[in-house]
Amino acid sequence: MTTHQSDETVDVAIAHDYLTQRGGAEKVVLALQRAFPSAPIYTTLYEASTTYPEFADSRIITSPLNAVGPLRRSHRLALPFLAWAAGRTRVDARHTIVSSSGWAHGFPTTGSKIVYCYSPARWLYQRDAYLGTSKLTLTGAALRVLAPFLKRWDRRASKTATKYFAISTVVQGRIKEAYGIESEVLPAPHSVDMSIAQEPVDLSTLNLERGFYLCISRLLPYKNVDVVIEAFNSLGLPLVVVGAGPEERRLSSLAGENVVMVKDLTDGQIQWLYARCVAVVSSSYEDFGLTPIEGATHGKPSIVLRWGGFLDTILEDRTGVYFDEPTPAALAAAVTKSIDVEWDEDTIRGHADLFTEAHFARRLREEIARLDADPGRGGGDVTP
Structure with missing residues (x-):
């Protein structure tokens, strides 16, 4: 009203x-x-x-x-x-x-x-x-x-x-x-409601044999979503980008066949993506960074820029890994490192309970x- x-x-x-x-x-x-x-x-x-x-x-x-x-x-x-x-x-x-x-x-x-x-x-x-x-x-x-x-x-x-x-x-x-x-x-x-019914998102164009990574962000310059897309283009790993904004057309032109960009999703669809992703990824200059916490409620680790609010919300090598500069090479190296970590979902969920x-x-x-x-x-x- x-x-x-x-x-x-x-x-x-x-x-x-x-x-x-x-x-x-x-x-x-x-x-x-x-x-x-x-x-x-x-x-x-x-x-x-x-x-x-x-x-x-x-x-x-x-x-x-x-x-x-x-x-x-x-x-x-x-x-x-x-x-x-x-x-x-x-x-x-x-x-x-x-x-x-x-x-x-x-x-x-x-x-x-x-x-x-x-x-x-x-x-x-x-x-x-x-x-x-x-x-x-x-x-x-x-x-x-x-x-x-x-x-x-x-x-x-x-x-x-x-x-x-x-x-x-x-x-x-x-x-x-x-x-x-x-x-x-x-x-x-975080305001994740685990009682919400999950709704599937069409990812049929991706090869999901190795799972997919998730980037949820407004498509603004300082969010550095182009860095994420270019890193995953180089890795050849599946990436789902959720968001809208003035950078949308430019970012779509960068996305390879391993990248799906979606927007205007329901809470149930967002929950479905969190529950099934390998990890949450962000290269943003973030003042807080809510998506790693939301991902953590599902036991998912994060791969994020060592900057800003992420320093308050990530326990290094326990709930996520950092990379030191917003470049595709640095992010790709962090993704590779994260694959070798044995993540404990209970530890990650417990950390989310602090927020x-x-x-x-x-x-x-x-x-x-x-x-x-x-x-x-x-x-x-x-x-x-």
Whole structure:
């Protein structure tokens, strides 16, 4: 359900940048909704057809920007306008839990503002990695012109938070560098529901005699999916790539006969792939990296870049192996190494249990209880 205004102050509200896609951040919002089932969700844009269907049962309050259909269908077109929209998405709640990668922490709030940060805005501080450098787009040009204004807005918005949580230690450092704020690391929860009925995916074009490897990723430049495809082309091993994004056409042109690319899968199909893959693979510069944890719930090891959030979620040679640079040769060597490891599925599943929704929700409830005991601490409004 979508609502465009609120006439009541609630105990807890949830805020998120935009609900227009399916990814790890949106899974965290669903976990927040399960932890606080009566909480409304405030967001700049909501497009039911391109995000998780579970949001249809939520009370969603959108910004005025949501009335523009093309922006709902392509949130990147909206990037130059999202600071304006965030400043006009006022949250009426005693406590607001903000799921943010750069916009929602600027929503004005009437109570405390607890920010769960995936990263300070990539489109400001890591713009080339986020947008790509292969061609100059209208959105990219607009962001370059607006960057000084947006950085001032972004830093001002950060100061309105009552509490900052970081998704990983690398993001904790980035928050300190960008905002001068000390944050607490709280790993994102996995939301794998093992009771969901698995649904098969058509892999009939692959030779599955040696099994297949699985890469689940948005198809963005910094995700380095091209490295994964080229490594498996050289190895000749079957690879399934799940995801969509602006890199899709280019990556499809790189894929050999041993690679299948699919998108818009159901949760049951994703579970089916996790349960049957040999290992999960990622060459991404990942701030957290949820897919290795989701794979681990099925006892599957991971092969990942030694960087960022993966350093918090992988036990080397026990739940996965690292490679040191995002190149096809380095990844191919790590895949070869992983084949010789005798993986213990119970150890891998046990490690995944450290990243549960119960732990995540418990820490947020503790923070809310602390703020209730100290009513002098609250959030503040910010206007771009």
